[in-house]
Amino acid sequence: MKKIFLATAFLFCNAAAFAKMANEDWVRADYLYRHLAFHEAIPFYEKTAVQVSDPILFAQLGDCYKLTKNYERAAQWYAKAVAINGCPDAAKLSYGQTLMTLGKYEQALYWLKQYQQAMPNDRRTANLVSSCENAHNIADAMPQGSVALMSFNSNGSEFGPTLRKGELVFTSDSTIAGANSKVDNWTGTPFYNLYTVACKENGKCDNDLKKVGANINTKFHDGPATFSADGNTMYFTRTNYDEKFLSRGSVPDQSGTVRLQIMVASGYDAATNKYQKTAAFPFNSKNYSTAHATLSPSGNTMVFASDMPGGEGNTDLYVTHNVGGQWSDPENLGKNVNTEGQEAFPYLKDDNTLYFSSDGQVGLGGLDIYMASINGSSASAPQNMGVPMNSTYDDMSPVFYTDSDNGYFASNRPSEKAGDNIYYINKQRNFLHVKIVDANTGAKIPGASVSLTSMKDDRDFSSDRDGNVYAQLYPESQYDIVVSKPGYENKKLQAATFNLKNNDTITQEISLSPDFAIVYSAVVLDEQTMEPIENPMVVFSQMGKSDIDSVQLETGGMYTTSLKPNADYHVYAVKHNYYSSEKILSTNGIGNIGKTALADTLYMKKLRVGEVYKIENIYYDYDKSTIREDAKPSLNTLITLLEQYPEMKIQVNSHTDCRGSDAYNTRLSNARAMSVIKYLQQRGISATRLKSKGFGESSPVDKCEACDKCSEEQHQRNRRTEFQIITM
Numbered sequence: 001m002k003k004i005f006l007a008t009a010f011l012f013c014n015a016a017a018f019a020k021m022a023n024e025d026w027v028r029a030d031y032l033y034r035h036l037a038f039h040e041a042i043p044f045y046e047k048t049a050v051q052v053s054d055p056i057l058f059a060q061l062g063d064c065y066k067l068t069k070n071y072e073r074a075a076q077w078y079a080k081a082v083a084i085n086g087c088p089d090a091a092k093l094s095y096g097q098t099l100m101t102l103g104k105y106e107q108a109l110y111w112l113k114q115y116q117q118a119m120p121n122d123r124r125t126a127n128l129v130s131s132c133e134n135a136h137n138i139a140d141a142m143p144q145g146s147v148a149l150m151s152f153n154s155n156g157s158e159f160g161p162t163l164r165k166g167e168l169v170f171t172s173d174s175t176i177a178g179a180n181s182k183v184d185n186w187t188g189t190p191f192y193n194l195y196t197v198a199c200k201e202n203g204k205c206d207n208d209l210k211k212v213g214a215n216i217n218t219k220f221h222d223g224p225a226t227f228s229a230d231g232n233t234m235y236f237t238r239t240n241y242d243e244k245f246l247s248r249g250s251v252p253d254q255s256g257t258v259r260l261q262i263m264v265a266s267g268y269d270a271a272t273n274k275y276q277k278t279a280a281f282p283f284n285s286k287n288y289s290t291a292h293a294t295l296s297p298s299g300n301t302m303v304f305a306s307d308m309p310g311g312e313g314n315t316d317l318y319v320t321h322n323v324g325g326q327w328s329d330p331e332n333l334g335k336n337v338n339t340e341g342q343e344a345f346p347y348l349k350d351d352n353t354l355y356f357s358s359d360g361q362v363g364l365g366g367l368d369i370y371m372a373s374i375n376g377s378s379a380s381a382p383q384n385m386g387v388p389m390n391s392t393y394d395d396m397s398p399v400f401y402t403d404s405d406n407g408y409f410a411s412n413r414p415s416e417k418a419g420d421n422i423y424y425i426n427k428q429r430n431f432l433h434v435k436i437v438d439a440n441t442g443a444k445i446p447g448a449s450v451s452l453t454s455m456k457d458d459r460d461f462s463s464d465r466d467g468n469v470y471a472q473l474y475p476e477s478q479y480d481i482v483v484s485k486p487g488y489e490n491k492k493l494q495a496a497t498f499n500l501k502n503n504d505t506i507t508q509e510i511s512l513s514p515d516f517a518i519v520y521s522a523v524v525l526d527e528q529t530m531e532p533i534e535n536p537m538v539v540f541s542q543m544g545k546s547d548i549d550s551v552q553l554e555t556g557g558m559y560t561t562s563l564k565p566n567a568d569y570h571v572y573a574v575k576h577n578y579y580s581s582e583k584i585l586s587t588n589g590i591g592n593i594g595k596t597a598l599a600d601t602l603y604m605k606k607l608r609v610g611e612v613y614k615i616e617n618i619y620y621d622y623d624k625s626t627i628r629e630d631a632k633p634s635l636n637t638l639i640t641l642l643e644q645y646p647e648m649k650i651q652v653n654s655h656t657d658c659r660g661s662d663a664y665n666t667r668l669s670n671a672r673a674m675s676v677i678k679y680l681q682q683r684g685i686s687a688t689r690l691k692s693k694g695f696g697e698s699s700p701v702d703k704c705e706a707c708d709k710c711s712e713e714q715h716q717r718n719r720r721t722e723f724q725i726i727t728m
Helices: 017-021 024-034 036-051 055-068 071-082 090-103 104-119 124-138 242-246 629-644 661-680 712-718
Strands: 146-149 159-166 167-172 193-198 221-225 234-241 260-269 273-282 290-295 299-304 316-323 343-350 354-357 368-375 394-402 407-411 421-426 432-439 449-453 456-464 470-471 480-483 493-495 505-512 516-526 537-542 549-554 557-562 568-574 578-580 582-584 592-604 613-614 649-654 690-694 723-728
Touching: 024 036, 024 055, 036 055, 055 071, 055 090, 071 090, 090 104, 090 124, 146 394, 159 221, 159 394, 159 407, 167 221, 221 290, 234 290, 299 343, 316 343, 343 394, 354 394, 368 394, 368 629, 432 449, 432 480, 449 470, 456 470, 480 505, 493 505, 516 568, 537 557, 568 578, 568 592, 582 592, 629 661, 649 661, 661 690, 661 723
Parallel strands: 159 421, 193 221, 260 290, 290 343, 432 505, 516 592, 649 690
Antiparallel strands: 146 421, 159 167, 167 193, 221 234, 234 260, 260 273, 290 299, 299 316, 343 354, 354 368, 394 407, 407 421, 432 470, 449 456, 449 480, 480 493, 516 557, 537 549, 537 568, 568 582, 578 592, 613 723, 649 723
C-alpha cells in the first residue's frame, strides 16, 4: 500500500518481551517500528536477528521491508517468522501477499490458506486465494492497451496523477529545486509535495516541474489532489497535524496510525500561483483519516477513502453528494467495493463511473485497479482493469482524459526508475483481419496458423472455416506475422499500429503457395539418330489458356518449367525441316506434398517425301469419327507446319482397332481421315494439298494375340491418325 495512506502496523507482544529489555538494539528497533520509522528500524532489527530467533521480531522486520517496498527481503524474513511456532497469523497473510507481489502464486496460496483457517470469514483472504488460483486468467488476457513510463519520473516516488485544465498534477517525494527536503523516517525519503507539468493528450509531457500552488506544500505530506472542472478549487490530502506535530514529525496516535485529512483550497490565482483560501473538509476527524478525494466533472459527486468506524476493513471508499452547495453525509459504498483490505485512490470519470485500487479484490497481487458503476451509495461488482494497467505490484491512482480511455496511473512495478512511477496508458484498440487463401485456386484455407510477434506481444491463432483470423493488436507496435499450414510455404509479412485511430482495423489477404512443386524438363532429340537437335525451340502452353511460352534452347540444352496442380499442358518442339512429336501433360492426381520431377524427351523427325509421321494425341472414341477436343492442339500444330511449307502436300492416314468387321472398319477409318481433312480445310488449308485414306484394322501398331485379348489402351493406340508427305 502506498505510504500516503498510513496503515496500522503490527504491534505484537510475546514471551520474549523481557529479553528485549536487555537488548538495546531490539528496544530501539521496536521504538522506531511503533513510531512508523520503518526505514530507520531495519538496521537495529537486523543486528538483533543475528542474536535472537523470534517469530515476532522476524515478522516485524518483514513488515519494515514490505512497507519500504523491498519485497524480496520482506519475503525472506516472513519465511523465517512463519517457520517458528507461535508466529502471529497476520504474518502469514503478509507473507502470502508479498509472495503474490513477487509472482509466486503457488507458495502464496499455501500461506493464504493457512491464514484463512484462522480467519474463515475474511472475504479479502477468500479473494486472494481465488487470485492465486486464477491469476493466469488476468495475466494471459488480451492486454488492454499499452503503457509508457513518463520521462519526468525520478528515483523517488511519483504517484496520484490528476488533471487540471491541460496540466498533469501529481504527488512526489523527490527533492526538486525549492521543494521540501525534510526526510520521512518511514521510508528514508523526503515528504510528499504536489507538482504540476504541462502534458498533451498523447502522453507527451514537458520536464519543467512546478509547484501546484505557491502556498500549498508544507513540511510534511501533501497530496494527492483532485480539482473542480474550472481548476480553481482543489481537494487534496494532507497530514493531520498541529504545531506540536510540526515540531516532532510523524508520530502515530494511540492506535498506531498517523491520521490524514482532506483540505479544500479555493480561489486559485494563476498570476501568483496561489490559492486564496485553504479550509478543512467538513468530514475530517482527529479519530480517523479521510484521504484521496476524487471529484466528478459535474462537481456533484465525491468519493474518498477513510478508515472511519463502521467500515469493512482497513480503509473503505465513501461517497458524498453536493446538495444545494453542501456535501451530504458520507455513505459507505458497500461490500461490492470494500473489503477487509485497503480500498483507496478512487477516481470518478463521471458521476456514475468509479475507478479505484484495492488489495482485497480478486487480482494479480498488491494493489490492482478496478472499475465499478455507482448509483447513489451502491456500487456494482468491480471489474479488474487487467494488464498492462495492473501487475503483481501496487497499481493505483488512475485518471483519464475527457472523452478518452487514455490517461495516467501510478505503479511501483520494476522499471528503470526506482519507487512509484507514473505511466501513460494508451487504451487505443486496433485490430488485425487476415484472410488466408490458396495462391493457385483462391480457395479459403481453414486451420492455418498465424503467429503475431512484437516487442510486447507473442500469440498464435488458427484461421476459421472461412480462412479468417481476427486479433486485437497492441497500439504503437511493429508486428512480425508468420502464416503457415502443412502443405503450403510459410508467408511472412509485417504490420504496424503506429498513427492509427481508435478501432482501426488492418486487413491483409494472404495467398499461400502450395509447399510442393511439379517440375517438367525435356530435351529435344532426333528420332532416328538420337542426337540433340541443333538449337530447337520449345513451345509450351497450358490448355485452355491463351499464354504461350516459346524458348530457344542451346544444342543439347534442357527446357525446364514449373507446372500447376490439376492442369493440362501442350508441349512440342519446332525446328526448320523437322516435325516434332507432341505431348499432352496432365498434373491431375499428383500429390500435394514434396517435389515431383517429370523428365521427358521430345523427338523430332526430319521432313522427307514419302515419310510417315504420327500425329500424336489424335484419338477417337469407339465407333466414332468425330475429332475430340483433346486432338485439336496436335492438328493445330500440323496446320502450322503446312503454313510453313506452302508447297507441301500430304495424305492423312487413319486406322481403327480390330473390333468390328473389315468392311465396317474400312468405312470408319475413311470417315475419320475425312474428319481431319475437313478440320484442316476449315482452317485455311487448300483441298488440293490434302488426300486421305482409311486403312481400317489392317495396320495395327499394337498387335494382340487375338482381338478379344486386347486391352482398351491397346485398342486406343491402334485407333490413330498419321500423315505422309507426298511432295514438299
